[in-house]
Amino acid sequence: MSYKRIVSLIAALLLILLAACKGSEGGNAANSPVPSGAWTEKPTAAPETQAPTAAPTPEPNMAPHSVSLNDNSAAYSQEVRYGGIEELREQYERAAEIGSRHGIYIYIADLVPNWILAHGNETQCDPALVKRSLDQVERILGYYPEGYFDQLLFDEFYGLDLYLVAYSSVAMGYTSFGPEVDPVGGTDMSRMRHFVCIDCEDLLIDTLSNTLPHELAHVTDRRLQYVSEHEEGRLFSEEAWNALNPEGFVYPYDDEELTNEIIEQHVEYLEYFSNSYAMQNPLEDRANLMGYLSRAAMGDSELDPDRYFEPCLIKTEFYLRCLRDAFDTSSWPEKTVWEQALEVLMGGGN
Numbered sequence: 495m496s497y498k499r500i501v502s503l504i505a506a507l508l509l510i511l512l513a514a515c516k517g518s519e520g521g522n523a524a525n526s527p528v529p530s531g532a533w534t535e536k537p538t539a540a541p542e543t544q545a546p547t548a549a550p551t552p553e554p555n556m557a558p559h560s561v562s563l564n565d566n567s568a569a570y571s572q573e574v575r576y577g578g579i580e581e582l583r584e585q586y587e588r589a590a591e592i593g594s595r596h597g598i599y600i601y602i603a604d605l606v607p608n609w610i611l612a613h614g615n616e617t618q619c620d621p622a623l624v625k626r627s628l629d630q631v632e633r634i635l636g637y638y639p640e641g642y643f644d645q646l647l648f649d650e651f652y653g654l655d656l657y658l659v660a661y662s663s664v665a666m667g668y669t670s671f672g673p674e675v676d677p678v679g680g681t682d683m684s685r686m687r688h689f690v691c692i693d694c695e696d697l698l699i700d701t702l703s704n705t706l707p708h709e710l711a712h713v714t715d716r717r718l719q720y721v722s723e724h725e726e727g728r729l730f731s732e733e734a735w736n737a738l739n740p741e742g743f744v745y746p747y748d749d750e751e752l753t754n755e756i757i758e759q760h761v762e763y764l765e766y767f768s769n770s771y772a773m774q775n776p777l778e779d780r781a782n783l784m785g786y787l788s789r790a791a792m793g794d795s796e797l798d799p800d801r802y803f804e805p806c807l808i809k810t811e812f813y814l815r816c817l818r819d820a821f822d823t824s825s826w827p828e829k830t831v832w833e834q835a836l837e838v839l840m841g842g843g844n
């Protein structure tokens with residue numbers, strides 16, 4: 495096959511895969527009856543909520559994990575990859591340094607490969623923007639427990655790549671939401687690696703610490719699901735998750751079916767979801783929860799227990815316990831920043 499043919503085949507494959515994950519909020523913010531970033535914040539006159547059902551609390555499974563991890567040691571001693579932009583010299587070095595600290599690979603500006611750019615992303619080469627994006631990435635990654643990203647490398651996954659890009663106003667690969675869509679992040683898992691693609695400007699201006707944790711939650715979900723499928727007695731399963739949704743609720747899954755009409759029908763369920771986009775499927779539900787929780791946990795939104803609906807907090811609490819259950823937490827702190835924040839939001843811990 496010609497080089498061009500191979501490139502276009504890869505691009506076509508990526509379009510299909512990436513279409514599965516739109517930007518965390520850019521996807522249908524316009525459709526959402528809940529303001530972007532609300533994370534189940536109560537309206538001023540909050541309706542009385544029905545008594546939430548507590549999440550199931552099975553005995554913790556203390557069996558050692560049988561998930562064997564792929565070697566990620568090279569990611570901790572990365573050589574600096576210099577691109578061709580002299581003004582970015584220091585940022586190329588920082589990208590390698592931050593990546594080496596966390597065991598992930600960070601690609602900036604002209605280092606972002608063409609196959610990523612092939613579906614509508616553009617490089618972001620503005621030195622000030624790149625610098626501030628890396629500041630933000632460094633800050634956010636610093637909240638994750640030591641070795642967290644290593645544990646995402648099992649089975650066919652051999653690395654985690656973070657691409658800092660700019661998106662074009664009409665992004666190829668995201669057409670199912672129409673040309674007005676401006677996606678802010680995406681994940682994929684082709685080429686035996688996870689990758690996360692983030693719009694630098696979004697990282698700085700719009701949702702602050704929401705988007706990157708949202709996308710990392712999608713990657714994290716692959717571990718939850720893998721462990722659930724391969725190990726006996728784990729806490730997480732889609733059935734257990736669904737049990738925390740309102741009775742009768744079914745995720746539409748299909749983008750096309752998440753119409754305004756359905757969102758309106760589901761408005762009564764909104765206290766169970768961080769926003770209407772989270773109703774699309776369980777992956778977006780969990781990623782949105784973690785995006786919003788991260789924002790609170792990382793100090794970018796207010797931690798006010800009176801502002802949040804309890805059913806959503808119960809789902810979040812279950813999710814965090816599932817993380818503990820699905821990861822080797824031997825190097826984790828006693829409480830992660832998410833657990834600390836949730837404790838505050840649930841009114842002091844219960």
Ligand SMILES: [Zn+2]
Pocket residue numbers: 515516517518708712777778781
């Ligand atoms: Zn998402």
